[in-house]
Amino acid sequence: MAGRKDHIARLAAVPMFSSFTKKDLTAISKAADEVTRPAGHVLIKEGTEGYEGFVVLDGTVTVTRKGKKLATLGAGEVLGELSLLESSLRSATVTCETECTVLVMDRQRFKQLLLETPSLSITFLEELAGRLRSLDRTAFG
């Protein structure tokens, strides 16, 4: 079981969280749970409504879409984070390839956190606006 301090260091290394302060990351890690799942466990199922976001702490996961393998991901990857912000169907299936330790957060706890800490929302908005900008650039040049 990794300690809270370890979680914060891991979160800080995730690109999505790179502009967050240590205080922000502490708040995020407090609202999350660490769980271990066996190989073969389905974390996210394509086409179903999702309410959770995950950060892989240990192990590897496989991402598939319509049965086709898209990627193998490991420690530090963030999965399903958009489901923390809005309700929508999962766009891919994520299965544990090995035994995995992940941080899980659900939408309700995350929203509560954002309402209590508006500065966190602002940092997230900045991060997502940047993502939208680069997707936009890919799409429209």
Add this chain to the structure above:
Amino acid sequence: MASKQTKVQHLAGISLFEGCSKKELEKVASAGDEILMTAGSVIVDQGQTGREAFVVLSGKVEVTRSKRKVADLGPGAVVGELSLLDHGPRTATVTCVTDCELLVIDQRNFRAVLQEVPTMAVKLLATIAGRIRDLDKKYYG
């Protein structure tokens, strides 16, 4: 001089603000300044960083990207909305075709509104997450 009601009506038509309440948009309207720009003035310049968004209250503007005309826009159009959230470069140049009345909202004032109204920040996050999801789906299937 546009009335507050007119400003709120224009803000309500902006996709970034879908889901925001009238009360929230009134705060945004009050955080903005009304300015006049003469025909030929450049509102935003592609490639430059900016920290304001502009809502056209009256007049006509022209949008160009890499010197190619992309669109003509009129009252209710928004220019540079993502600059309320991050500090990325302007993705297009927008020039006044006629004399224009504009509502300018700068990032600092906008963030102050979000600090004051955390529910609005959460709604914006959901809207942006949805947009990322849509673009993502469009380009990566």
